[in-house]
Amino acid sequence: xxxxxxxxxxxxxxxxxxxxxxxxxxxxxxxxxxxxxxxxxxxxxxxxxxxxxxxxxxxxxxxxxxxxxxxxxxxxxxxxxxxxxxxxxxxxxxxxxxxxxxxxxxxxxxxxxxxxxxxxxxxxxxxxxxxxxxxxxxxxxxxxxxxxxxxxxxxxxxxxxxxxxxxxxxxxxxxxxxxxxxxxxxxxxxxxxxxxxxxxxxxxxxx
DNA sequence: GCTGCGATCACCT
DNA sequence: GGTGATCGCAGCG
Numbered sequence: 001x002x003x004x005x006x007x008x009x010x011x012x013x014x015x016x017x018x019x020x021x022x023x024x025x026x027x028x029x030x031x032x033x034x035x036x037x038x039x040x041x042x043x044x045x046x047x048x049x050x051x052x053x054x055x056x057x058x059x060x061x062x063x064x065x066x067x068x069x070x071x072x073x074x075x076x077x078x079x080x081x082x083x084x085x086x087x088x089x090x091x092x093x094x095x096x097x098x099x100x101x102x103x104x105x106x107x108x109x110x111x112x113x114x115x116x117x118x119x120x121x122x123x124x125x126x127x128x129x130x131x132x133x134x135x136x137x138x139x140x141x142x143x144x145x146x147x148x149x150x151x152x153x154x155x156x157x158x159x160x161x162x163x164x165x166x167x168x169x170x171x172x173x174x175x176x177x178x179x180x181x182x183x184x185x186x187x188x189x190x191x192x193x194x195x196x197x198x199x200x201x202x203x204x205x206x207x
Numbered sequence: 208g209c210t211g212c213g214a215t216c217a218c219c220t
Numbered sequence: 221g222g223t224g225a226t227c228g229c230a231g232c233g
Binding site: 059060085091176179 | 212213214215216217
Binding site for chain 1: 225226227228229230
């Protein structure tokens with residue numbers, strides 16, 4: 001399949017998809033396709049790991065209210081919230097709630113599908129399992145940075161599209177890498193997928 | 208102002 | 221399993 005075929009065979013999720021409870025959006029994003037159409041290439045991959053940052057959640061960036069960094073979280077749903085972490089990596093979120101409510105879904109891992117050579121170049125790395133197996137890695141592979149903060153995910157160069165309708169098993173587990181508050185079962189992933197991040201906790205798997 | 212730490216990652220042992 | 225890279229924010233004064 002060439003790049004044009006791929007683009008035309010995938011349709012962006014409608015904006016209403018994101019106007020639901022954040023944990024539902026996080027679960028339903030598993031299996032959907034992240035697409036970045038650059039001037040040169042199409043980059044695409046299947047979303048295999050997500051994390052919800054919801055209400056009453058001390059780990060949520062929006063927990064202490066609105067700041068310049070988390071402004072996009074309080075903007076309209078179906079848009080991107082991209083922030084820099086540890087001064088060097090970016091993380092991509094899908095904003096889920098109406099204006100004024102700060103909730104989002106962090107995309108934690110993607111299975112590379114299209115534009116793999118470009119991803120390898122962006123990551124200076126050859127192993128396909130390591131190209132997008134973490135929130136910072138997938139942004140580097142896809143060339144996603146702060147320019148995409150506030151960008152719509154329903155149109156334009158960065159989109160999330162329907163995936164194939166293969167039956168998939170979504171595993172629910174706790175979050176990790178955060179210190180505030182209880183570890184809520186708000187992480188979702190494709191069971192036994194080889195492209196998950198290194199921190200998936202099978203011991204705490206729920207389904 | 209300064210300090211500590213975080214939704215990370217690669218590299219080292 | 222430990223460490224360094226290095227930016228924005230919060231908390232403290």
